Amino acid sequence: MSQQSALAVTTQNALSNAPRIPDSWGHKHLLGLEHLTASEITLILDYAEFLHAATLNGRSKLDLLKGRTIANLFFENSTRTKNSFSLAAKRLGADTVEFSSSGSSVAKGETFIDTAKTIEAMLVDAVVVRHSSPGTPHMLSNHLACSVINAGDGPHEHPTQGLLDMLTIRQHRGSLAGLTVALVGDIAHSRTARSNIWGLLKLGAKVIVCGPATLVSKNWEKLGVEVSYSLDKILPRCDVLNLLRIQFERQAIRPFPSVHEYTLLYAMNQERIRRSKPEILIMAPGPINRGVELTPEVADGPHSVILEQVTNGIAIRMATLWLLLGVNAQYPALPTSNV
Amino acid sequence: MHSIQHFPLPTYDFVMHPDSSWLIENARLVDPMSGLDRIARLFVLNGCFAGIDTTDGDLPDHLQRVDASGCIVGPGLVDLSTEFGEPGREEDETIVTGTTAALAGGYTAIALSSNTDPPIDTAASVEFIRQKGARADNCRVYALGCVSKGQNGESLAEIGSLVEAGAVALSDGPRAIENTALLRRALEYCGMFDRVVFDHPEIGSLSRGGVMHEGLEQLKLGLSPIPAEAEDLATSRDLRLIEATGGRLHLTSISTSGSVELCRRAKARGIQFTSGIFVANTHMCDEQMRSFDANCKVNPPLRSQDHIDACVEGLRDGTIDIISSGHRPCSLEKKMMEIDAAPFGMIALETALAQVVTFLIRPGILTWPDAFRKMSLNPAKLLGQSGGTLAIGKPADFVIVAHEKQWKVDATALQSKSYNTPLNGSELFGLVASTFVAGRRRWTVNSIPFRREP
Numbered sequence: 045m046s047q048q049s050a051l052a053v054t055t056q057n058a059l060s061n062a063p064r065i066p067d068s069w070g071h072k073h074l075l076g077l078e079h080l081t082a083s084e085i086t087l088i089l090d091y092a093e094f095l096h097a098a099t100l101n102g103r104s105k106l107d108l109l110k111g112r113t114i115a116n117l118f119f120e121n122s123t124r125t126k127n128s129f130s131l132a133a134k135r136l137g138a139d140t141v142e143f144s145s146s147g148s149s150v151a152k153g154e155t156f157i158d159t160a161k162t163i164e165a166m167l168v169d170a171v172v173v174r175h176s177s178p179g180t181p182h183m184l185s186n187h188l189a190c191s192v193i194n195a196g197d198g199p200h201e202h203p204t205q206g207l208l209d210m211l212t213i214r215q216h217r218g219s220l221a222g223l224t225v226a227l228v229g230d231i232a233h234s235r236t237a238r239s240n241i242w243g244l245l246k247l248g249a250k251v252i253v254c255g256p257a258t259l260v261s262k263n264w265e266k267l268g269v270e271v272s273y274s275l276d277k278i279l280p281r282c283d284v285l286n287l288l289r290i291q292f293e294r295q296a297i298r299p300f301p302s303v304h305e306y307t308l309l310y311a312m313n314q315e316r317i318r319r320s321k322p323e324i325l326i327m328a329p330g331p332i333n334r335g336v337e338l339t340p341e342v343a344d345g346p347h348s349v350i351l352e353q354v355t356n357g358i359a360i361r362m363a364t365l366w367l368l369l370g371v372n373a374q375y376p377a378l379p380t381s382n383v
Numbered sequence: 384m385h386s387i388q389h390f391p392l393p394t395y396d397f398v399m400h401p402d403s404s405w406l407i408e409n410a411r412l413v414d415p416m417s418g419l420d421r422i423a424r425l426f427v428l429n430g431c432f433a434g435i436d437t438t439d440g441d442l443p444d445h446l447q448r449v450d451a452s453g454c455i456v457g458p459g460l461v462d463l464s465t466e467f468g469e470p471g472r473e474e475d476e477t478i479v480t481g482t483t484a485a486l487a488g489g490y491t492a493i494a495l496s497s498n499t500d501p502p503i504d505t506a507a508s509v510e511f512i513r514q515k516g517a518r519a520d521n522c523r524v525y526a527l528g529c530v531s532k533g534q535n536g537e538s539l540a541e542i543g544s545l546v547e548a549g550a551v552a553l554s555d556g557p558r559a560i561e562n563t564a565l566l567r568r569a570l571e572y573c574g575m576f577d578r579v580v581f582d583h584p585e586i587g588s589l590s591r592g593g594v595m596h597e598g599l600e601q602l603k604l605g606l607s608p609i610p611a612e613a614e615d616l617a618t619s620r621d622l623r624l625i626e627a628t629g630g631r632l633h634l635t636s637i638s639t640s641g642s643v644e645l646c647r648r649a650k651a652r653g654i655q656f657t658s659g660i661f662v663a664n665t666h667m668c669d670e671q672m673r674s675f676d677a678n679c680k681v682n683p684p685l686r687s688q689d690h691i692d693a694c695v696e697g698l699r700d701g702t703i704d705i706i707s708s709g710h711r712p713c714s715l716e717k718k719m720m721e722i723d724a725a726p727f728g729m730i731a732l733e734t735a736l737a738q739v740v741t742f743l744i745r746p747g748i749l750t751w752p753d754a755f756r757k758m759s760l761n762p763a764k765l766l767g768q769s770g771g772t773l774a775i776g777k778p779a780d781f782v783i784v785a786h787e788k789q790w791k792v793d794a795t796a797l798q799s800k801s802y803n804t805p806l807n808g809s810e811l812f813g814l815v816a817s818t819f820v821a822g823r824r825r826w827t828v829n830s831i832p833f834r835r836e837p
Contacts, residue, residue, distance in 0.1 A: 078603065155719040177721035178605045179675025199605035238605060263599045
């Protein structure tokens with residue numbers, strides 16, 4: 045593959061040694077990881093690695109989705125996820141249209157469904173949607189004819205983030221089964237945490253959620269997740285730490301006394317690295333608050349795979365777009381004005 | 384009660400109609416007041432109940448006969464928790480559309496929420512509701528007055544004027560009376576007029592911003608929580624205030640195991656109050672939120688199954704006195720907003736009885752006399768109004784229910800102006816065949832202009 049000229053990579057030969065897609069794969073939307081099976085998740089991870097290699101590690105483009113249009117519909121600010129989806133679409137030859145709209149339906153005077161229908165009427169094949177309210181992509185999937193990809197719905201799910209986290213771990217450890225992965229920080233408001241929990245449990249990892257009791261519900265235990273309030277206690281057992289950002293913007297009453305106290309209890313620093321397993325992986329979904337969840341020495345240190353996560357994000361999103369739009373090569377019906 | 388003055392309750396002078404004499408034959412008559420529950424014939428003369436098993440010789444010539452074989456006939460339903468949008472939010476429901484929906488659901492009287500724009504906090508606005516209700520000429524319409532001025536929760540509304548204008552009870556619903564000092568004063572003050580204060584038990588500082596019941600489902604969905612203890616604490620506070628003031632209070636909408644247990648203990652200790660539940664909370668569970676259907680966003684929120692089970696037990700053992708519709712229409716565009724922004728509420732007047740039949744009567748939790756007691760007799764008594772019985776001499780407000788009939792809920796075919804019911808598409812048992820108000824048949828599934836066929 046690497047000897048070929050980038051322009052010569054066509055749909056036909058690009059897919060000649062692609063992972064096999066089982067007949068049971070029939071998904072039109074990617075709304076979350078809760079309702080995917082372990083083999084479906086593995087398929088997306090495999091495809092991500094395959095497409096990453098097929099695009100010469102991101103240095104060339106394929107024309108798998110030529111003529112298709114992907115709309116980024118972001119009701120909440122984002123730079124990395126939006127650009128990651130755009131790049132993924134472009135590397136597969138699709139066109140993209142960016143649509144940012146801040147504020148709620150109430151503030152705008154237009155429901156988000158109408159906003160999305162307007163975009164869909166421009167004949168797009170998929171809408172990548174981010175919104176501060178859980179369930180928004182699910183509601184859109186009921187109202188739109190095109191594919192809907194959840195790029196984060198409030199604290200609910202962020203499936204491509206969960207997938208890229210798992211891909212990063214798998215690349216370093218070969219498999220997720222049997223690994224102990226701790227999600228640290230603001231679990232209550234984290235969509236990354238939820239998507240990780242579903243995905244990791246399905247792929248056989250042990251999951252620990254760790255953070256202040258005000259942000260970590262005991263109810264997680266009912267799903268087979270270990271709940272801990274002490275990073276220092278769980279640290280020696282962890283293979284992976286995923287340090288979640290404190291979402292100050294989603295908290296009405298600050299759930300811990302001060303950032304200072306939080307960093308004392310939960311920030312990953314050099315001293316804690318010394319008490320960890322030697323091969324521990326440090327991950328963060330970003331944007332990171334340096335000095336809050338982790339110190340710069342750790343973020344930039346040898347255990348950190350934070351930037352690999354970003355690179356893997358594009359691969360995961362290419363796989364997602366191809367598996368939703370490319371496999372079942374039927375174009376969606378024209379949108380109708382029915383509710 | 385320390386009444387200083389007698390305020391007569393408003394009366395409704397429904398014009399005597401020539402067609403208000405009936406003989407309802409072959410039906411199972413259920414009267415929760417007398418305990419009657421058997422197949423008999425019901426004689427209605429000039430708008431009032433005139434006899435049961437009246438012999439042919441005693442019947443006048445001009446009455447109309449209805450064969451109600453296979454049906455149940457009971458007193459018309461009376462609702463304490465109905466909200467329309469008039470005045471101010473006519474896009475949700477008007478008094479005309481809402482009272483038509485009430486008739487279609489078997490309700491012959493409704494107490495309308497004061498939650499309008501502007502709220503019903505003046506004598507003039509009470510008068511407006513009563514006139515609009517009379518003009519609609521569907522079911523009986525009673526006005527609830529505000530407890531606080533502008534429903535602001537700060538200072539008492541002019542309750543004396545509201546009562547004199549005809550307010551049957553005082554309510555800030557669906558808002559909770561959060562200010563404890565205000566609730567205490569309201570209980571004392573309303574006692575002078577022998578009127579009941581309604582409270583929706585909720586401590587806002589625990590539930591504000593919440594969308595659904597706090598628990599495992601909520602944790603999975605990432606929606607903001609409404610914890611059960613936000614209701615438990617308010618219930619506890621309210622019960623203590625009733626004891627302290629001797630005031631009359633109705634808890635409009637309990638939904639937690641904690642509330643049920645608190646009410647059970649309070650009743651055992653002899654505290655006088657009534658507790659109500661919205662029909663949705665008797666059988667709909669928080670797992671329904673998985674659909675992210677904004678029509679499932681209601682307050683009290685759909686709770687987890689353990690709370691529903693506790694509420695059902697409370698209904699069975701009499702801890703919960705009243706089942707209300709909790710009818711709260713929201714126009715389509717409001718429920719098309721993201722779930723965080725969409726308003727609370729579902730329409731229920733037209734499905735409430737069928738919900739009770741399907742989920743409480745058929746499984747053997749309630750009997751038909753129980754159901755009519757909780758949906759008709761108890762609310763009528765609380766308001767001090769007629770209704771809730773088939774007793775001779777009383778206004779003939781009654782309903783004929785084809786209780787074995789199964790029907791499919793089609794939100795667009797309902798009489799309500801709004802469609803916000805998560806039951807759309809559900810198959811329910813129990814169809815309201817006819818509704819009579821003061822002896823006039825105001826709803827029947829066969830007659831024009833009503834569309835639904837039996």
